[in-house]
Amino acid sequence: MKKLIDICDIQYGYAYAFDSAYFTENSCYPPLARIRDVKRGYSETYYSGGYSEEYILASGDLLVGMDGEFNIARWKCDGALLNQRVCRLLAKKGTNEEYLRFAMMKVLKEIERRTAFVTVKHLSAKELNKLQLVVPDLSTQNKVAEILSRLEKIIGLRRQELKRLDDLIKARFVELFGDPIKNPKGWDVVKLSECLERIDNGKSFTCDSNAREGAFPAILKLSAATYGDYRPYENKALLDEKQFVESVEVHRGDLLFTRKNTPDLVGMAAYVFETPEKLMMPDLIFRLVTNERMTPIFLWQLINNREFRPVIQGISGGSAKSMSNISKERLKNIEIICPTISEQKKLEGVLDQVNKSKFINQLL
Structure with a gap:
């Protein structure tokens, strides 16, 4: 068992870096990675104010949403800005980043279950730093990450098929009954x-x-x-x-x-x-x-x-x-x-x- 802070660097979005008055839908400005955007990997809200280069995200960065529905996901576009209540995880030497992602998914699910009846869910930086994860040797991490990545792809394909079947039912309902x-x-x-x-x-x-x-x-x-x-x-x-x-x-x-x-x-x-x-x-x-x-x-x-x-x-x-x-x-x-x-x-x-x-x- 190791603390999260011992196996990766954690970068938090700066609370005062972004003024809501500068939120815009104009795509000529950089997108703003907010809590709700972590899972889907992109944002439709852009920021026209000033910002520091250290908060610019790259495609593939590992992000954690710390409010509401806790989740971890890879960002899907370059040039986005790391917003408040979102943090970026950077794996240290000896840590497989994909293994880190799967281990964090498990830990965050457990936290989500424990806070099921909390009206406003919130994960503080202090709590995040202290999270404990099972971390085997790098060779084992690599094998586990490879297996879970393959399973994740298969599950994704199955979900797409189930979604297609659900859409077929809905379309048939409208066809029959309007x-x-x-x-x-x-x-x-x-x-x-x-x-x-x-x-x-x-x-x-x-x-x-x-x-x-x-x-x-x-x-x-x-x-x-x-x-x-x-x-x-x-x-x-x-x-x-x-x-x-x-x-x-x-x-x-x-x-x-x-x-x-x-x-x-x-x-x-x-x-x-x-x-x-x-x-x-x-x-x-x-x-x-x-x-x-x-x-x-x-x-x-x-x-x-x-x-x-x-x-x-x-x-x-x-x-x-x-x-x-x-x-x-x-x-x-x-x-x-x-x-x-x-x-x-x-x-x-x-x-x-x-x-x-x-x-x-x-x-x-």
Whole structure:
């Protein structure tokens, strides 16, 4: 184990080097590498004021974002400026920089997990200097970095394929039903309550911080339904298997809805095509049970539709800006398009093929 400061030099952006009055969208000036830009590797904001040469970045520099969602990534363009709350890591002799990147990814993920319920996440320079990393000899670092780099490329290709499949589903939805807000095809418009049999609540449990092993009972994390697809591996093991509550177990065919989340992610839905046994819904997730007027797959795609998202976000409330909440009553009263069941079921054939492909990709 070694401290981060012992294996690399850490350069911080100067707090007073950049005046917000000089922020511009004029690309004739150098881009400003801010927190949100670290992961994507480029910036659309430029700086027209004075700056020191020591803060100029080169393509490939290793940057760490120290606020919000902690992350580390390589910068993708020359001539950008190192901004406040972003730092550059320069590996010292005896340290493989790619190994350093992967080791830091692991450490930052652990910090992110520990600060999951902190409203404003912040990593100070003092804390960063003291971070401890596992650092084997250089030969081992080289081998580990090579293996992880290859895996990272494979994962990237798989994610691109999954994204393409998701886009195909969305395109098919619009082709069949049109814009769900403008309703150019003249579908019936009804309250959601007219298409629901009931809305089931999840439960709150005291859990382990780690995922379950085998078929031990577990509670889903909010992230299991946050991004539009069902992720059963996002779970936390119960402390005692006697805590298992059968009534909130997730089953194949369920439609899960995130009733509480950040403002941009609240009210997302995930359809359960397949699921392991003894996984339960937390109290932050509803199960929407549709009646004979609507298929759960159609409602799933409608809720997550880009044009329809403002309707869902518009019914969320709560005093904390970091977390929004949607009540059952408000959800039941939203107005939605309601095509005939025969039209709704046309979407299922496409989804069967797409999800087989997605399942294969996830296995690979």
